Amino acid sequence: MTTGSWIAVDAMGGDEGLAVMLAGVAEARRRYDGTHFFLVGDEARIAEGLKKHPNLTANSEIVHAPDVIRGDEKPGAALRRAKTTSMGVAIDLVKQGRAAAAVSSGNTGALMAMAKLSLRTMKGIDRPALAGLMPSLGKHDTVVLDLGANTECDARNLEEFAIMGAAYARTMLDLKSPKVALLNIGTEDMKGTDEIREAAAALRAATHLPLTFEGFIEGDKLSRGDVDVIVCDGFSGNVALKTAEGTARFVADLLRIAFSSSVRSKIGFLISRPATALLRDRLDPNNHNGAVFLGLNGLVVKSHGGANETGVANAIAVAAKSVRDDLATKIAEDLQHFAQTMPAETAEAAA
Structure with a gap:
């Protein structure tokens, strides 16, 4: 910085x-x-x-x-x-x-x-979105947005979220062309609401954006690491985030109960301690703390209310890296380029 x-x-x-x-x-x-x-x-x-x-x-x-x-x-x-x-x-x-x-x-x-x-929102942005990082099996975390700022979204909102999320992934994950997917109930083109299908069509048609649109992704693939950015409305995103956090706590509690159930289990815990420590570290929300409100004329980062000092420091690190890499300028440039390359009929519908 x-x-x-x-x-x-x-x-x-x-x-x-x-x-x-x-x-x-x-x-x-x-x-x-x-x-x-x-x-x-x-x-x-x-x-x-x-x-x-x-x-x-x-x-x-x-x-x-x-x-x-x-x-x-x-x-x-x-x-x-x-x-x-x-x-x-x-x-x-x-x-x-x-x-x-x-x-x-x-x-x-x-x-x-x-x-x-x-x-206020940036020029070309209808609504800001809350973007955060979710742990995955890939080489890095996955950007997910919106995480609750907008419970209902139209196609244009989802398109904007995809562009902003890709710019955020380029900043936080140091990716040149992030893989972007829309969260849906299936991967087939005919699945999902009209808004999701319309957004997918626009993102497929847009050319020369610094992202790779991968189509749809289902909820069971959220943490696989197959894509870098997952886009959805705020209602679905918040439910997905809370479900993932709850599942992580469930797994941690289940392991603790299992390892304390007998003497043999306790011995097994001692042997597997490095692996369980790695698991605990990957699932700890403090290590992925810091969600950004994208699309505003200024940078605001939301830290988890229950974050410890490391979590707070990580949220500040998100702010510092976003400032250092000029995230706002990347978003503005990508939005302008998207508007210029949209097919005429899509641009007219958006207007």
């Missing part, structure tokens, strides 16, 4: 509290030595917490915000308090141009509403 870049961190958001947020920022500071941080929230509490992290003193500035968005607060109510809350002030720092990105572990709905109202 370029020396002198600033990231605004909502220090009061998240289930684990201020201590974990500051520890995560301190870990990120060690990874990105030239990065500076706006620590947004209760000034007195943040100053007290910084005593445990002297390495942050020279690279951070406290920005006071007296209020905090509650986890159960509705987006409409949160918007009315945006100017005095740590979440709202962090986003406003991005709007002002003082911060290159904002990171928050707070209420997802409130964060989405504030970010969209304050930063």
